Amino acid sequence: MWDKLNRIFRLGIKELYSLKADPVMMVLIVYTFTIAVYTVSTGAKLEVANASVAIVDEDRSMLSTRLRDAMLQPFFKEPVLIGAQEVDAAMDAGRFVFVLEIPPKFEEDAIAGRKPTLQLDIDATAMAQAGNGASYVQSIILQEMATALPNKAVALPVNLVVSARFNPNLQSTWFTAVMQVINNVTMLSVILTGAALVREREHGTIEHLLVMPITPAEIMMSKVWANGLVIVVAAVLSLVVVVERLLSVPIAGSLWLFVFCAVLYQFSVTSLGILIATVSSSMAQFGLISMPILIGMNLLSGSTTPMDNMPLWLQYAMVVSPAPHFVSLSQAILYRGAGFDAVWQEVAALTAIGVLFFCGALIRFRRALADAR
Template identity: 60%
Template sequence: MKRSLEHVYRLGIKELYSLRHDPVLMLLILYTFTLAIYTVATGVRTEVRNASIAIVDEDGSDLSRRIRDAFMPPYFKPAAVLPSVKDIDAAMDAGTYSFVLVIPVRFQADVVAGRKPTLQLNVDATAMTLAGNGTLYVTSILQNELADYVSRSESGTTLPVSVAVRAKFNPNLESSWFMAVMQIVSNITMLSLILSGAAVIREREHGTIEHLLVMPVTPAEIMLSKIWASGLVIVAAALLSITLVVKGMLGVTINGSIGLFIFGAAIFLFAMCSLGIALATFARSMPQFGLLAIPFFVVMNMLSGGVTPQESMPDALRYIMQVAPSTHFTSFSQAVLYRGAGLDVVWPQLTAMTAIGVVLFLIAGWRFRGTMAAAQG
């Protein structure tokens, strides 16, 4: 046992030396956990910012002017005024406005009389996130303005219900808080596939696989050495990224235990590096490996629950994704880093990742043993 651990350790050191002399992979790791996270967190926003809106005011009343003035930065640009409804199609076809609100004739009079006039909101739905969130913003602004106007016109009458909203874990609803952490999870998934697979492909391309065959080491020892070396690099990079980029530069509040997150990341990396090694046994070069790895990464990234909530997926697809370690790692990361969950809450995800990792390691070992036997023959 001691001799086997020594083999794993020394082979892992060899992998670290090989990685250090690979400037492309080193640059990829540096970029992935620094600039990539910062640019995505600050550049990709799900909340409404500086949305363009125009109003067709057929009423010309005090209430319609109040509504027009209610659309202000930073959520909306100052509302433009279109002469008539005939100008709506041309303006939206040109992409000039994302929203166009039509206020009908006698709108204020109908509101005061207690009738229920209809406002028409035209939405450019080509930008789906902006369309959905922006519609909620516009609706909320209209409801607030109408409620305030009605209460003033009826001698101080107020609405019977007051709703107090408290956003937990992200009080200012900043999308950068969500995007930064999810980008780290996504990058860990991607790099674990690339580094472990590249370690196997590198042996074949450099001809060192024959050297391993004549050494007194087993396929399992070779695989474990590649897993711990790749995992160590990714864990160290992720830890520095959370400390310097997420907490330092972006100012994101991490509620949970960083140590628990690193522990869970190590288990996840064991599973993903095993998958990377298994995929590498089907490829003869890095381009082939890239073509194999990209579909796996894209599917796991898109359907893990970080981009689309698991609850909104079809039942069959949600059950299928339970065999992917990324699904459990995303759930684990959100619970620990966002909500400050402890081991008593996330142990099911850790157990699932461990079980999946063992299965993937056995599959990778079977494939890798066959690859070495073919090379020896």
Template identity: 60%
Template sequence: MRQWLTNVFRLGLKELSSLRADPVLIVLIVYVFSFAVYSVATGAKLEVANASVAYVDQDRSALTGHILGAILPPEFNPPQEIAADEIKSVMDSGRFVFVLSFPPSFEADVLNGHKPEVQLNVDATAKAQAGNGSVFLQQIVRAEITRFVSGDDTSTTLPIDLVVRTNFNPNLNSVWFSSVMQIINNITILSILLTGAALIREREHGTIEHLLVMPVTPSEIMVAKIWANGLVIVIAAILSLWIVVQTVLAVPIAGSITLFVSGAVLYLVSVTGLGILLATFTTSMPQFGLLSLPVLVIMNLLSGSTTPMESMPVWLQNIMQLAPSTHFVAFSQAILYRGAGLDIVWPDLVVMVALGAIFFLVALRRFRVTMATAH
């Protein structure tokens, strides 16, 4: 056992040395955990921001003026007036996401209780802004009409006093969500790519033959690749959380970083094993990249980091329970967002350990077959 650990340690140092000599991979790691996290967090916003609004005002009354004056930045750009016959052309060209149309005698009909119609045209190709923005605009129109008719903000439509409490992200800032989830996704991506690339690199450089004649076992080689590449990823993820997320983006981390790192280490066993497993079916980096691409897309898009698991069909939710990324996302969100402790996240840890053992054993079996074939 002592000799096994010694071999694993020394082979791991060789992996780190090989990685240090590969400037492309080093640049990739730095980029993925720095600029990529920042750019996605600040660029891919889920909330409404700077949405373009046009309006057709056939009434030109004080009421329409109040409504248009309430459409303000940063959610919306200042509304721009267009002619009624321009609605179709500006929507087709994508110049505006929203177009409001006020009919003639709008204010008079409101005051006389005739319930006139206000048309809101929405460009739903801008899905995130279309859904949230249309709700905001409806609220603005209702609030301004209520204020104009009653003279205050009192609404008689609800017989209750509805109090909304927003937990964990009080300002509904998408940066808080997307920055952390980008790190989670990048851990998955690099865990597969680095370990798979390490095996492919052995073949392309011809060093796999050197390993075959050395007194080392396939398990020692595989574990060495896992701990060496996993160590780099964990350190990069910690630095990204600290420098990019907490310092640059000022996103608060609610839970224990130590507990998160412990779970990440367990998760790395399964995904790095998956990376080696995929690499055993390929002979070059282009082949490995093409094989990894659909796996990474599925693991990232359907793990709950991009869309909620509850929005997926039940059968797909059940299938994704077999993916370690699903449980790692749930584990990470509970700790980093909600400050959960071990008493809450331990079921996800148990599942990650079980799936990690399965992926590791399958990858090890396939790796042994590949080594024997190469020999």
């Protein structure tokens, strides 16, 4: 047993030296967990920011001016006054995301209690901004109307108080930053292990391993622990330095529990990388095969959209994928501060899937080595 562990350890050290000698892969790892996390988190925002808005003010009253002045930065750009005949052309050209049309005699009708109608035209090309922006505009209008005409405000039957937990300011950066790290763990785990095996085949070093007293399981384990170690360390550093320090996103839970779960996750995704590599004849083919698999895993993992939004049959199909389980427990730990008692079911599922993937990859790897002989 100690001899086996020693061989696995030394083969893993060889993997680390091979990775160190590959500057392109080293740059990819550093870029993925630093610049990519920061730029995507700060650039791809789901909330409304600097949205272009136009006002068709056919009333020209104090109340309509008040509504126009309430569209403030950083949510909206300074509103632009346009005519009613310019609306279609302006929206077709993409000049404005929101166009608020205020009818004639709006203030007069509001004071008289005749409940005038406002029209809000929205460019829903960007659906997230359109949906959130509509809520923003509606809230602004209701607040300004209640302030300007307190005697005309309609009392609601209930007083609804909204309290947002885990992200009180509803900042998309808090969600995007952590999910970007999680997605990068999946992507690089597959790429590193698969590329390492393809590289050995292309350089002819796999034949050297075949003449040594080493089993296929030991070769696989060495690649799993070496490449998995690099990914886990890079992910933790990214969470601490980039996410928590640079982006000021709080990490609520235990990093050690996250590391434990990430190590379990490595057995499945690195095994998947080896499995893809065994059916690939070159690095280019490996990239073409792994790309749609990784895109599907990330999009259907729950890191982009909630799992409940997917069709029921697809939710059941994704049970065999390790990505949804890892995303679910990572969100529970890093966002909500969950302990092991709250995520043990996901950990158990991740362990079972990891063993299944590892055994499947090992069977295929043995066949590939037998063919190489």
